[in-house]
Amino acid sequence: xxxxxxxxTFPSRNVGQIPVLTLExxxxxxxxxxxxxxxxxxxxxAHYPYAVMLRETxxxxxxxxxxxxxxxxxxxAMLTRDRSVxxxxxxxxxxxxxxxxxDDWRRGRVDHLEAVLSVHPxxxxxxxxxxxxxxxxxxxxxxxxxxxxxxxxxRPLRFTxxxxxxxxxxxxxxxxxxxxxxxxxxxxxxxxxxxPDLVVIEPLNQWTCTGCGGSGSLLLMEAxxxxxxxxxxxxxxxxxxxxxxxxxxxxxxxxxxxxxxVRFSRSRKRYERQGILxxxxxxxQAEAQCLADEDARARRRERDRQRRADQDVVLETxxxxxxLFLFPGCPAERAEAIARHAAVRGSGRVGRSAAGRALDExxxxxxxxxxxxxxxxxYDELLMSGLAREVAREQVRSDIDRVLATWQxx
Ligand SMILES: [Zn+2]
Numbered sequence: 001x002x003x004x005x006x007x008x009t010f011p012s013r014n015v016g017q018i019p020v021l022t023l024e025x026x027x028x029x030x031x032x033x034x035x036x037x038x039x040x041x042x043x044x045x046a047h048y049p050y051a052v053m054l055r056e057t058x059x060x061x062x063x064x065x066x067x068x069x070x071x072x073x074x075x076x077a078m079l080t081r082d083r084s085v086x087x088x089x090x091x092x093x094x095x096x097x098x099x100x101x102x103d104d105w106r107r108g109r110v111d112h113l114e115a116v117l118s119v120h121p122x123x124x125x126x127x128x129x130x131x132x133x134x135x136x137x138x139x140x141x142x143x144x145x146x147x148x149x150x151x152x153x154x155r156p157l158r159f160t161x162x163x164x165x166x167x168x169x170x171x172x173x174x175x176x177x178x179x180x181x182x183x184x185x186x187x188x189x190x191x192x193x194x195x196p197d198l199v200v201i202e203p204l205n206q207w208t209c210t211g212c213g214g215s216g217s218l219l220l221m222e223a224x225x226x227x228x229x230x231x232x233x234x235x236x237x238x239x240x241x242x243x244x245x246x247x248x249x250x251x252x253x254x255x256x257x258x259x260x261x262v263r264f265s266r267s268r269k270r271y272e273r274q275g276i277l278x279x280x281x282x283x284x285q286a287e288a289q290c291l292a293d294e295d296a297r298a299r300r301r302e303r304d305r306q307r308r309a310d311q312d313v314v315l316e317t318x319x320x321x322x323x324l325f326l327f328p329g330c331p332a333e334r335a336e337a338i339a340r341h342a343a344v345r346g347s348g349r350v351g352r353s354a355a356g357r358a359l360d361e362x363x364x365x366x367x368x369x370x371x372x373x374x375x376x377x378x379y380d381e382l383l384m385s386g387l388a389r390e391v392a393r394e395q396v397r398s399d400i401d402r403v404l405a406t407w408q409x410x
Contacts, residue, residue, distance in 0.1 A: 067123070070094045071130040079177070084188055085140065086174040090131055091117070096124075100270075105157065106196055108149040108223060112158040113171070128170050140175035143189050147172060150196035152222060152232065154386030195386060198259035200234065201226075202274055204266070218261065218277075233389055234259060236341065236374045237277035247296065248276055250286035255279045257380040279380070315343040322364045329410025330368070342367040372403045 064072075074093035075085045091097045101116040110116055117124060135142070147157040159171035174192060176185050200218050203226075207215055210224050211231030218239075220232040229235035239261065240251055252258045255278035262271040278286075290296040319339035323330060330338075373379045377396035383389065 065126075065130075067127060068130045068134075071127055072134045075131055075134055079138075079140075079175075083180065084174055084176050084192070085131070085135060086145070086192075087128055087131055087171050088113070091127065094127070096127075106147075106150050107199065107221070108151040108155070108157075109221070112161055112163075114159060114161050128167075132170065132173075135175040138175075139178050141178050141180070141185065142173045142175055143185060144169065144172050145174045145189055146193040148193070148195040148386065150199055152198065152220065152383070153388050154195050199271075200229075200232075200259045200261045200277055201271075202261055202263040204264055220259075233383065234277060236279070236370070238280045238283055239275055239277055240283055241275040242273055243275075244290070244295070244299070247286050247290050247299075250289050251278045251283045252276055253282075254285045255282035257384050258282075310344050311340070312343045316340055318359060319343055319364065319367070322359045322361075323368055326361065326364060327368060327404070327407035329407040334371075338367055338371045341371065368404070368407075369400060372400050376400070376403050 071090060071094065074090045078085045078089055078093065088097065088102065092099065092102060096117060096119055097113075101110075102113075104110050105113050105116060114121075114124070119127075147159075148154045149157050158168070160167050174189070176188060180188075198220070200220050202217065203219055207219060207226050209215060209219070209226060209228035209231055210222075211227050214228050214230075216228040216230075218229050218234075219226040220229070220234065221227075222232075229237075234257070237255075237257065237259065240248060242248065257279065259277045261274045261277060263274050264270070265272050287296055287300055291300070316336075316339045319342055320332075320335045323335040323338055324332065327335070373393070373396060377399040379392055379396045382392035382395060387395075
């Protein structure tokens with residue numbers, strides 16, 4: 001469509017400019033090509049109509065630099081499409097920021113965004129300035145958006161190498177049309193400031209947890225290295241494979257803590273979504289909502305079958321007895337649930353360790369504490385809100401102690 005439009009827009013009255021414009025279009029085409037991944041899927045940002053770029057050049061009588069025209073064209077297209085313009089996406093649109101590198105940055109794998117930008121600092125400063133002036137000329141309204149990392153600590157993302165506050169603010173500023181109602185602007189800003197999903201990786205190769213030296217079928221990448229689900233405090237969550245959008249959406253909504261599971265596809269050279277991790281209760285609630293349809297029933301049966309296969313009934317019974325011995329006030333069904341969870345085959349949880357199998361008091365204690373932490377305190381909400389694990393644990397410590405005390409001395 002860009003091609004056809006471009007042809008229509010070429011005006012005969014300004015023939016002198018055509019070669020330059022063609023060059024510009026070719027250049028953009030090249031950059032578009034770079035954004036096409038191995039599967040031939042064009043990235044979101046690759047669809048900027050060159051016609052906008054051309055029209056701009058032809059009708060504007062002000063002398064403009066090539067960069068200024070490219071920035072204005074990208075910004076204009078973005079404003080039409082999203083009712084909002086921001087530096088990161090404009091630079092992506094002009095080909096300076098490939099989506100995969102922006103993704104690395106959002107996931108906290110690079111220190112700051114400028115580290116992945118391969119343009120000269122002067123050129124970058126000029127582009128940011130062109131955008132700011134273009135937005136001001138259009139009478140757009142600036143608002144600051146929070147950029148948080150898709151990491152467990154949800155730390156603020158950095159744009160610049162030196163952390164200069166003024167420049168950081170320029171990067172964080174999004175522009176919206178002045179006629180946008182204030183409530184809509186606030187909603188948009190809130191939406192854009194939301195932390196991206198936590199991402200858990202299904203690794204292809206052997207790996208070692210930097211927390212405990214163990215391994216597992218899933219890992220969370222943190223700045224210090226990969227963490228197993230137990231060390232990341234995500235091992236109480238259950239996996240829901242992708243495939244049923246309604247069920248996934250409901251489960252994620254009901255879950256206080258959730259993560260997206262991805263696996264790297266060697267053939268497609270990108271991470272692909274495998275499903276989500278959610279709280280078991282949330283999944284059950286979502287399933288109950290979906291049970292009316294037969295597919296959901298079949299999936300439920302499959303999950304029950306899998307759960308039975310993973311069950312170690314003997315260990316479970318002994319664990320439940322040990323829990324009740326240490327905590328006589330713990331409700332029996334709760335003791336069973338704690339034991340069932342801790343004894344799952346291949347989970348690497350407390351109950352599966354050598355100490356747990358020998359029913360070491362300390363190991364049983366750990367299983368009970370973990371259960372109380374996740375179910376009887378605000379711990380999961382604190383984690384989801386971005387609080388560091390250690391701080392969250394400190395905050396819920398007295399709540400855990402209170403529950404344990406009533407269970408110990410009913
Ligand atoms: Zn670990």
